[in-house]
Amino acid sequence: xxxxxxxxxxxxxxxxxxxxxxxxxxxxxxxxxxxxxxxxxxxxxxxxxxxxxxxxxxxxxxxxxxxxxxxxxxxxxxxxxxxxxxxxxxxxxxxxxxxxxxxxxxxxxxxxxxxxxxxxxxxxxxxxxxxxxxxxxxxxxxxxxxxxxxxxxxxxxxxxxxxxxxxxxxxxxxxxxxxxxxxxxxxxxxxxxxxxxxxxxxxxxxxxxxxxxxxxxxxxxxxxxxxxxxxxxxxxxxxxxxxxxxxxxxxxxxxxxxxxxxxxxxxxxxxxxxxxxxxxxxxxxxxxxxxxxxxxxxxxxxxxxxxxxxxxxxxxxxxxxxxxxxxxxxxxxxxxxxxxxxxxxxxxxxxxxxxxxxxxxxxxxxxxxxxx
DNA sequence: ATAATTTGACCGTA
DNA sequence: TACGGTCAAATTAT
Numbered sequence: 128x129x130x131x132x133x134x135x136x137x138x139x140x141x142x143x144x145x146x147x148x149x150x151x152x153x154x155x156x157x158x159x160x161x162x163x164x165x166x167x168x169x170x171x172x173x174x175x176x177x178x179x180x181x182x183x184x185x186x187x188x189x190x191x192x193x194x195x196x197x198x199x200x201x202x203x204x205x206x207x208x209x210x211x212x213x214x215x216x217x218x219x220x221x222x223x224x225x226x227x228x229x230x231x232x233x234x235x236x237x238x239x240x241x242x243x244x245x246x247x248x249x250x251x252x253x254x255x256x257x258x259x260x261x262x263x264x265x266x267x268x269x270x271x272x273x274x275x276x277x278x279x280x281x282x283x284x285x286x287x288x289x290x291x292x293x294x295x296x297x298x299x300x301x302x303x304x305x306x307x308x309x310x311x312x313x314x315x316x317x318x319x320x321x322x323x324x325x326x327x328x329x330x331x332x333x334x335x336x337x338x339x340x341x342x343x344x345x346x347x348x349x350x351x352x353x354x355x356x357x358x359x360x361x362x363x364x365x366x367x368x369x370x371x372x373x374x375x376x377x378x379x380x381x382x383x384x385x386x387x388x389x390x391x392x393x394x395x396x397x398x399x400x401x402x403x404x405x406x407x408x409x410x411x412x413x414x415x416x417x418x419x420x421x422x423x424x425x426x427x428x429x430x431x432x433x434x435x436x437x438x439x440x441x442x443x444x445x446x447x448x449x450x451x452x453x454x455x456x457x458x459x460x461x462x463x464x465x466x467x468x469x470x471x472x473x474x475x476x477x478x479x480x481x482x483x484x485x486x487x488x489x490x491x492x493x494x495x496x497x498x499x
Numbered sequence: 500a501t502a503a504t505t506t507g508a509c510c511g512t513a
Numbered sequence: 514t515a516c517g518g519t520c521a522a523a524t525t526a527t
Contacts, residue, residue: 269504271519284518288503300518 247315250304263313265323267299279305287321295321 267285275282280303287295297319304310 268502270521272505273517273519276516282517286519298518 289321293321
């Protein structure tokens with residue numbers, strides 16, 4: 128396990144070194160290819176242009192990989208990275224009072240003045256031919272569905288199955304995108320404090336999509352054999368089949384400061400060249416968990432595309448989403464699983480965390496950080 | 500029988 | 514008052 132981490136660390140460094148090297152080459156190229164006037168450059172050095180382009184591409188790719196690795200890392204383990212304050216993006220809706228769902232007593236709302244603890248929005252884009260389940264490793268129970276103003280599709284409300292049993296307050300909202308019915312916008316609120324948070328790899332009982340009542344609304348309906356609980360054997364869980372496209376979006380930084388990363392994952396199964404940024408280890412261990420949710424969709428097809436906006440690259444570093452607004456917590460994406468953590472990662476995460484302001488006001492228990 | 504989902508009602512906020 | 518979020522009884526699935 129630690130070796131895995133070391134490997135990743137090394138891989139990361141390799142990528143960065145490579146990027147540096149390539150940048151150097153590019154630099155040389157530029158220097159040598161612009162001897163005198165560059166005015167006619169378009170005609171003169173087309174070949175060197177190509178070379179430059181290639182170099183640039185490589186550099187970018189290299190850095191992307193590196194960043195992705197970091198990004199991933201920052202989200203694995205305790206997944207401390209996605210600290211986010213809500214700002215429900217879809218629908219102009221303001222994410223309000225989803226405070227502590229557990230506390231349904233009115234007095235609770237006294238204190239509430241802003242937003243819920245934290246939310247994380249994820250866009251899950253299922254490609255064609257999928258059987259479209261939105262498993263995310265947790266089991267959820269639907270507790271409501273609402274038609275949302277301005278949205279074509281209703282929004283589904285889910286809470287952790289173990290809410291009553293273990294007092295896990297994690298909830299999520301799932302909404303089919305207006306523009307692209309293949310896209311589901313998932314907003315996670317709260318984090319898991321239940322045991323599944325630490326054993327997420329077991330099965331994926333989630334029936335999110337199924338439960339996401341598109342039923343009565345847009346009349347596509349009941350003929351779809353409601354893919355019920357597809358308890359999948361662990362092995363298949365991580366075979367993201369098909370056109371699974373995942374986007375993580377920053378709720379706050381919607382400006383898309385960072386372009387979305389897009390890369391294809393060489394069907395994770397075989398052709399794992401070294402350009403596969405998802406090492407087997409990552410997949411086995413934490414990749415999916417790292418990205419808190421909603422990714423794994425065992426579907427089937429050919430092009431495995433993962434896209435995400437690396438919103439975690441905040442100004443202060445990777446894996447950190449800029450924590451703005453006062454208060455309202457920052458919570459930690461539950462993903463927990465210290466089971467797979469690594470010392471290295473922990474160090475990094477701790478480091479990152481040190482830079483964050485946590486609003487200790489919020490009644491967080493830090494459960495899964497050490498849950499077992 | 501138990502668990503999960505559906506769905507209308509209710510509540511707090513803006 | 515409208516809207517989004519949650520509750521909970523009724524219904525359906527396992």
